[in-house]
Amino acid sequence: xxxxxxxxxxxxxxxxxxxxxxxxxxxxxxxxxxxxxxxxxxxxxxxxxxxxxxxxxxxxxxxxxxxxxxxxxxxxxxxxxxxxxxxxxxxxxxxxxxxxxxxxxxxxxxxxxxxxxxxxxxxxxxxxxxxxxxxxxxxxxxxxxxxxxxxxxxxxxxxxxxxxxxxxxxxxxxxxxxxxxxxxxxxxxxxxxxxxxxxxxxxxxxxxxxxxxxxxxxxxxxxxxxxxxxxxxxxxxxxxxxxxxxxxxxxxxxxxxxxxxxxxxxxxxxxxxxxxx
Amino acid sequence: xxxxxxxxxxxxxxxxxxxxxxxxxxxxxxxxxxxxxxxxxxxxxxxxxxxxxxxxxxxxxxxxxxxxxxxxxxxxxxxxxxxxxxxxxxxxxxxxxxxxxxxxxxxxxxxxxxxxxxxxxxxxxxxxxxxxxxxxxxxxxxxxxxxxxxxxxxxxxxxxxxxxxxxxxxxxxxxxxxxxxxxxxxxxxxxxxxxxxxxxxxxxxxxxxxxxxxxxxxxxxxxxxxxxxxxxxxxxxxxxxxxxxxxxxxxxxxxxxxxxxxxxxxxxxxxxxxxxxxxxxxxxxxxx
Numbered sequence: 001x002x003x004x005x006x007x008x009x010x011x012x013x014x015x016x017x018x019x020x021x022x023x024x025x026x027x028x029x030x031x032x033x034x035x036x037x038x039x040x041x042x043x044x045x046x047x048x049x050x051x052x053x054x055x056x057x058x059x060x061x062x063x064x065x066x067x068x069x070x071x072x073x074x075x076x077x078x079x080x081x082x083x084x085x086x087x088x089x090x091x092x093x094x095x096x097x098x099x100x101x102x103x104x105x106x107x108x109x110x111x112x113x114x115x116x117x118x119x120x121x122x123x124x125x126x127x128x129x130x131x132x133x134x135x136x137x138x139x140x141x142x143x144x145x146x147x148x149x150x151x152x153x154x155x156x157x158x159x160x161x162x163x164x165x166x167x168x169x170x171x172x173x174x175x176x177x178x179x180x181x182x183x184x185x186x187x188x189x190x191x192x193x194x195x196x197x198x199x200x201x202x203x204x205x206x207x208x209x210x211x212x213x214x215x216x217x218x219x220x221x222x223x224x225x226x227x228x229x230x231x232x233x234x235x236x237x238x239x240x241x242x243x244x245x246x247x248x249x250x251x252x253x254x255x256x257x258x259x260x261x262x263x264x265x266x267x268x269x270x271x272x273x274x275x276x277x
Numbered sequence: 278x279x280x281x282x283x284x285x286x287x288x289x290x291x292x293x294x295x296x297x298x299x300x301x302x303x304x305x306x307x308x309x310x311x312x313x314x315x316x317x318x319x320x321x322x323x324x325x326x327x328x329x330x331x332x333x334x335x336x337x338x339x340x341x342x343x344x345x346x347x348x349x350x351x352x353x354x355x356x357x358x359x360x361x362x363x364x365x366x367x368x369x370x371x372x373x374x375x376x377x378x379x380x381x382x383x384x385x386x387x388x389x390x391x392x393x394x395x396x397x398x399x400x401x402x403x404x405x406x407x408x409x410x411x412x413x414x415x416x417x418x419x420x421x422x423x424x425x426x427x428x429x430x431x432x433x434x435x436x437x438x439x440x441x442x443x444x445x446x447x448x449x450x451x452x453x454x455x456x457x458x459x460x461x462x463x464x465x466x467x468x469x470x471x472x473x474x475x476x477x478x479x480x481x482x483x484x485x486x487x488x489x490x491x492x493x494x495x496x497x498x499x500x501x502x503x504x505x506x507x508x509x510x511x512x513x514x515x516x517x518x519x520x521x522x523x524x525x526x527x528x529x530x531x532x533x534x535x536x537x538x539x540x541x542x543x544x545x546x547x548x549x550x551x552x553x554x555x556x557x558x559x560x561x562x563x564x565x
Contacts, residue, residue, distance in 0.1 A: 012370050018360060022441060023379035026386060028405060029394050040397075044408040090287035097280035105291075107554060112295055114546040114553075116498040116519040119539035122526050123298030126305070146294035149287060178279060207387040209501045214527060224389040228505055231393065239397060246390040253385035258378040265449050268384075268442065269491060272557055273484050275449045 026250070033243035040239045055244035065226065065245070072222040072249075074137070075212075076205035079144035084197050086145070087152035092182060094153070095160040096168065106157070109150035110270070117210045120147075128215050135217025143215065144208070148201035155200075155271030159193030160186060192263060193271065199260050200267035203253050223249050299543075306537040312530035325537035334513070335521065335538070341428075342517045346496045349435045354489055356436070357443020364444065365451050381445065383438045392506035395434045396421060421507055424514045431503060431515045438502070439492060446488030450481025483560035490556060494549045518542065 020027075032040050034051035059065055094102050112120065124143060125134075133139035163186055171181040187194070209224035216225065227245055231237050257264065265273055306325055310318035329335050367373060383391070398406050399420040407417030420430040454476055462472045500519040503509065509516030509524070522542070526535035 008369075011366075015364060015367055015370050016372075016376055018363065019376040019380040022437065023382055025391075025395070025398060025437065026382055028398065029390075032397075041403045043403060044412070045403070045405045086286040086290065089283040093280045093283035099280045099284065107550060108295075109291070110553070111543075111547050111550040114494050114498075114550045116522065116542050116546070117500050118519050118523040118526065119542040122522070122532075122535055122539050123302035123305075124294065125527075126301060126532065127298050142290070143294060146290045149290055153287065203385055207385070207389075207501075209387070209389045209504070210523075224387050224501075227387070227393065228389050231505070237396075242390070242393055246387070246394060249390065250382075250386055254378060254382055257381050257385055258374065261374060261377060264381065265445060268445065269487060272487055273446070273449055275452050 029243050029250075030247050032239065033247040035240070035243075037240050040243070055240040056248075059241065059244045059248065065223075068221055068223050068226040069248075071220055072206060072224075075140055075144060075220070075222060076202050079141045079205050080148055080198055080201040082141065082145040083148035083201055084152050084156075084194060087149050087197065088156055088187075088194070090149075091153050091156035091160055092186070095157050096165065106154070109153055112147070113150045113270075121211050121214050124211075125214050134215055135219050137220055140212065140216055140220045143211065144205045147211070148197075148205065151201060151204075151270055152197040155193050155197045155266060156190065158271040158274075159190040163189045193266070195260065196263040196266040196271065199256050199263060203256060206253060302536045302539055302543075305533055306540045308533045308536075310533040310536075312532055318533065321533065325534050326541075328534060329538055329541065335518075338513070338516050338518045338521045341513075341515075342497060342519075345428075345432065345435075345499065345517055346493055349432055349439070349496050350489060350492045352432075352436050353440045353443045353492060354485075356440045357488075358447045358485070360440070361444045361447020361451065364448055381441045384441050386438075388438070388501035389505050391434060391438060392502045392504065396506055399430055422511060424511045427507055427511055427514045431506060434502065434506065435496070435499065439496070442492060443488055446484055447481075450484040450488075451477065453484060454480045483556065483563070486556050487553070487560075490549070490553050494546070494553070497545070497549070 031047075033055055034053070035046070035049055036052055036054070039046055039049050093099060094106065128134045128139055167185045167189075168181055171185055176184070206222075207224060208222070209228060212220070212222050213225050213228065216222070221229075223245065227242060227249075230241060260267075265275055305318065307320060307322060308318035309321040309324065367376075370376060398404050401407055401417060401419040401422065404417075406420070410417050418426055420426045458476050458480075459472075462476050467475065498519060499517055500523065503515055503517060503520055504523075507515045509520040518538075522535055522538050525531050525538065
């Protein structure tokens with residue numbers, strides 16, 4: 001008995017060690033955010049130091065930062081809400097009525113997400129310059145919504161397929177409208193899919209850099225763009241800014257992973273793999 | 278009536294943000310068009326495609342991307358499966374949810390931030406990695422600045438970011454094995470190798486295949502990470518094809534040439550998508 005418990009402890013220690021090794025570079029970022037500029041660049045690197053909150057004070061004192069943080073939140077939340085609402089209707093139609101060309105459309109939708117970003121954005125950039133949509137909130141939100149749709153349709157169709165059509169029939173027989181059936185019987189059953197679609201598109205738009213950099217501008221730039229363009233100040237890389245900014249920005253996605261761990265798998269595989277880890 | 282009505286919003290999105298831009302791209306790929314010249318596009322037939330196919334730089338970038346994908350996804354798969362097996366019996370791990378959150382965190386950290394901060398970690402003078410190497414008596418290196426190590430250094434960061442994904446997929450594959458079969462294997466006293474082959478690979482192979490495919494596709498797209506870490510340098514040693522296209526389109530503004538390259542990449546990603554869907558159908562048929 002003693003032996004087994006000793007082995008359990010060793011096994012659990014190894015698992016924690018693996019998790020900590022993967023987290024170590026991020027821990028280093030977080031640690032750096034409490035250092036002064038000199039401490040970050042000290043040789044050899046310092047592990048023990050008096051933590052300072054100056055970097056955070058300075059970060060939040062930047063007007064541009066608050067604006068960009070707002071943009072990140074506003075763009076990701078609105079794009080994702082639009083995308084999931086629109087995708088739900090389409091997924092329902094694909095799943096229940098299987099209109100001609102369903103497979104082809106599902107294929108096309110997926111292939112958008114498989115294209116390298118610089119190839120996907122090139123024609124959109126030309127179109128936005130042509131129509132004067134560059135650096136507008138509507139232009140950014142609708143484009144991000146478009147990019148979140150494929151993922152959402154795939155996830156939601158899988159979940160709606162899993163709801164037996166008998167529920168619909170019962171509703172129809174009792175005289176309920178389709179809208180009522182969707183809201184009352186289908187939506188509650190596919191909630192896990194809706195949540196997975198919401199949070200994974202949220203993380204995608206939250207972290208997205210290239211599209212925002214190319215079709216955005218001063219008005220609509222998000223934090224990743226701020227990070228990339230604000231790298232340098234007074235001759236060198238501004239590491240205090242970068243580490244504090246990264247730490248703040250990492251909080252929502254990490255919270256999402258912690259709170260919604262059950263949905264991680266569904267989310268990261270377009271809904272093609274289910275189960276829990 | 279209703280089926281079509283429900284599809285209208287998605288179709289509208291699809292037509293405005295996908296069909297029109299794609300047709301625009303296709304059209305432009307047959308023209309000579311530079312945004313900086315201020316001149317109207319000139320029809321050039323297949324000239325852009327010929328130029329790309331004869332451009333040894335593009336072929337180099339494509340083969341470098343292939344090497345990046347194959348080695349990156351290969352390492353991630355081997356490491357991810359090994360660690361996934363290690364986590365198989367982790368059900369009673371104290372603080373499991375926190376541990377898994379820490380393990381999965383590299384996947385959700387903004388790639389731009391990862392790329393930027395790894396520059397500091399790799400820094401020859403101030404970097405913590407070189408300090409550690411010096412601490413154990415090795416000589417440090419300018420990992421990202423030296424053309425002989427830059428590619429491997431970028432690959433290491435990619436492996437760090439995405440091995441957790443393969444761990445996740447392996448854990449899912451393991452969870453898909455019915456308990457009864459595992460117990461039967463126990464009773465039959467199958468060896469570890471036999472158990473892997475008969476039970477695990479039999480049930481988990483599609484999940485693993487989908488994981489590898491998703492990684493392959495994502496790895497082929499790698500852009501944000503490299504943009505701030507090396508921007509393709511030194512020289513072109515870490516220039517993957519997404520960066521090539523970015524440079525030609527948004528630095529040189531050579532839109533005709535870039536559109537043609539984008540069309541080629543589109544064909545490649547359609548092939549990837551087709552493979553992905555093929556594996557999905559295959560799995561569904563096997564399940565049925």
